[in-house]
Amino acid sequence: MRQKAAINQLLETAFPGANPENGTSGPTAISPTTLLETFVPGYGPIHKFLLYSFGFDVTVLVTFGVVCWLSARIFRSTWGIVHSLVSANYMAEITVSSTDEIHGHLIAFLAHQYKINSSRRLMAETPSKSAWELDSEETETPETTVDAEGNIKWLNFSNQEAKSQPRFTPAIGSHNFWHKGTYFQLRRKEVAMFDELGGGAAAFKDKELLTLSCFGRTTEPIKKLIQHAKAHYHLGHNAKTVIKRPAPKDMRRFGGRGSWVKIAERPCRPMKTVVLDEERKLDVLSDINEYLNPATARWYANRGIPYRRGYLFYGPPGTGKTSLTFALAGVFGLDIHVVSLLEPTLTEEELGMLFTNLPARCIVLLEDIDTAGLIREPSDSDEKNAPAEGEQGSTDFNVANLTKALKKANQLSEEEKKKGISLSGLLNIIDGVASHEGRVLVMTTNHPEKLDDALxxxxxxxxxxxxxxxxxxxxxxxxxxxxxxxxxxxxxxxxSPQSSTKALPTIVEDEKKPLSNGLAISNGKAYTLTPPDTPITATSVTPEENGKMVTNGHAKTSIEKPTTQADISESELHEIAQKFAHQIPNDMFSPAEIQGFLLKRKKDPRRALEEVGVWVEGMVDVKRKGGKLVSVQ
Known part of the structure; x- marks a missing residue:
């Protein structure tokens, strides 16, 4: 009886409107059990079995779960409404597309941030690094193989890829982080983009959108973050020269700064390493320095002169034309944009777009312009001046017809002409009405006599x-x-750029007047002009920090110290250099040929002096015979 009374009391608590003894309920009472039996078939027998067998009312648990689910739904809806209101009225955001270079700046900055701070959702990437970047890493120590006696034999870099550290960036989705006291939200999203490839073909490609948002009614914090990311990306840029080339055809069709892609990053080349007369170096440096002065742009504009500057470096191969271009880029902190006019996919319209999307100040390098195949198309006057067919004899008539037939056979079709760069098209791009201003154009050639006069x-x-x-x-x-x-x-x-950037010399005509002999006058005093050094920020690494290697069971430093150079004093080196120079004729060998000879003996100057006579005889014999392969190296 007590057990039955306890069960009845429990039923009355769960279903206050029900009468457990007669199974009836009030006319207005609707119990949860009735609702559950209506929507869940078979719920009644299960409920009675658990209630009478174990004394457990499953309706209470189900009711609690339904209440929690409804509460979560209501909270999510309320949160969505509040978040939408806050985002629309009290949050600012900026979206960056993956086609713009700012996207790369932000990703590099976030990779640096997430390298320091921990996160649970990251994306791993394999970065491409140059030999200079690997050499600057702490993990870059040369792997070596040893012989039976434990002596070093050969360097071995078989584990180089295994030691390469991946780069971690935020994964696709939403991320939150703090930066300089401001709370930011980052959203990475991929969207499908319909790309028309031409010729009736099309494809869907993924484009990434990166959205930065923060609390407030202004975008200034986000702008400062983007500017900070750009500054972080270009840290140490004054010690590097960036080389860019046109992007693939499917990317450069959209225009913008994404039309150019970075292909290399090299340490700045010091100007003193360029083998050229000092007066010519100073002449080029002073001319470019004056041209890049912001006041020069206004001077050009006031007089209606196009603000452009072009240079032609000509001479035999290996004499330093490209080297001087790299050194100039390092001195003035400019990027080099290399364009190959022989690229088959490059059209005149795309070349014009590439020049339009150049930065405000840069160097555009057109190497070996004489091999670009720029041929002036024959004009109508040339065709009218051609002799008529009936004015020649039978023999000349046949030769003329044969020549004309061969000329027509070799001519490109109109469709093929549109794929290349013509001379008139290049001239319009260089100094046409819509040509880009502010850039430094450098053209190099080994045969200046082959260039068109108009170029x-x-x-x-x-x-x-x-x-x-x-x-x-x-x-x-x-x-x-x-x-x-x-x-x-x-x-x-x-x-930081503020602390490491070295001020470049600025030659003002009113204060400094360069003379033809490499001197300048300032405040009535004459002094010698010297080419500015390439700005570089560097720190020395001691041999102990350069990595260690094991030899005979003992750790030794991995720096190989030259033994022959240490025995040579500075005065002796000058004497050997003088004797070495006297054995080589003037204006016969290019600096590249001489440097190639010295590189094979880079640690033994005495050996270079002893063997230079035989090398000169062999090279003179090769040049006299017109050969290309040398037997003495």
Whole structure:
């Protein structure tokens, strides 16, 4: 009886409107059990079985679960409404597309942030690094193999890929982070983009959208974050030269700064390593420095002169034309945009778009312009001046017809002409009405006599620099630079642009007047102008930090110290360099040929002096015979 009374009391608590003894309920009472039996078939027998067998009312648990689910739904809906109101009225956001270079700046900055801060949702990427970047990493130590006696034999980099550290970036989705006291929300999303490939073909490609948002009614914090990311991306840029080339055809069709892609990043080349007459170096440096001065742009505009500058570097192969271009880019902190006019997919319209999307100040390099196949198309007057067919004899008539037939056979069709770059198209792009201003155009050639006169006229080429084979003075400088004492290993470090940027010399006509002999007058005093050094920020790494290797069971430093150079004093090196230069004729060998000879003997200057006579005889014999392969190296 007590058990039955307890069950009845429990039923009355669960279903207050029900009468457990007669199974009736009030006319207005609707129990949860009735509702559950209506929507869940078979719920009644299960409920009675659990209630009478174990004394457990499952209706209470089900009711609690339904209440929690409804509460979650209501909370989510309420949160969505509140979030929408806050986002629309009290949050600011900026969206960046993956087709813009700012996207890469932000991803690199976030990769650096998430390398320091922990996160549970990341995306791993394999970064591509150059030899210079690997050399600056702490993990870059040379792997070696040893022989039976434990002596070092050969370097081995078989584990180089295994030691390469991946880059971690935020995964696709939403992320939150703090930066300088501001709370930011990051959303990465991929969207499908319909891309028409031309010729009736099309494809869907994924494009990523990166959205940054923060609390407030202004976007200033986000703008500062993006500017900080750009500054972080370009840290140490004053010690590097960036080389860019046109993007693939399917990317450059959309225009913008994404039309150019970075293909290499190299340490700045010091100007003193360029084998060229000092006066010519100073002449080019002063001319470019004056041209890049912001006041020069206003001077050009006030006089209606297009603000453009073109240079032609001409001379034999291996004389330093491209080297001077790289050194100039390092001195003035400019990126190099390399364009190949022989690329089959490059059209005149795309080349014009590439020039339009150049940065405000940069160097555009057109190498070997004489091999670009720029041919002036015959005009109507040339065709009218051609002799008529009936004015010649039978023999001449046949020869003329044969020549005309061969000419027509070799001519490209109109469709094929549209795929290449014509001379008139290049001229319009260089100095046409819609041509880009502010850039420094550098054209190099080994055969200036092959260039069209219209291409190198003033206004398109404003400064011509002649390069020649090495003189004995230049050979001596090249020898001394090759065998000078090595500095400790340097590592490029990231530093703020404000503290590491070195002021470039600015030559103002009112204060400094350069003379033809390399002198300048300032405040009535004459002094010698010297080419500015390439700005670089570096820190020395001691041999202990450069990694260790095991030899005979003992750890030794992995730096291989030159033994022969340490025995040579500076005065002796000058004497050897003088003797070496006297054995090489003037203006016969290019600096590249001499440097190639010295590189094979880069640690033994005495050996280079002993073997240079045999090398000169062999090279002179090869040049006299017109050969290309040398037997003496």
């Amino acid at each position: 190198i006229r003033p206004g398109r080429v404003d400064h011509q620099v002649a390069f020649s084979n090495a003189t004995q003075t230049q050979i001596k400088e090249l020898f001394e630079r090759m065998y000078s004492n090595d500095l400790p290993r340097t590592k490029l470090i990231l530093s």
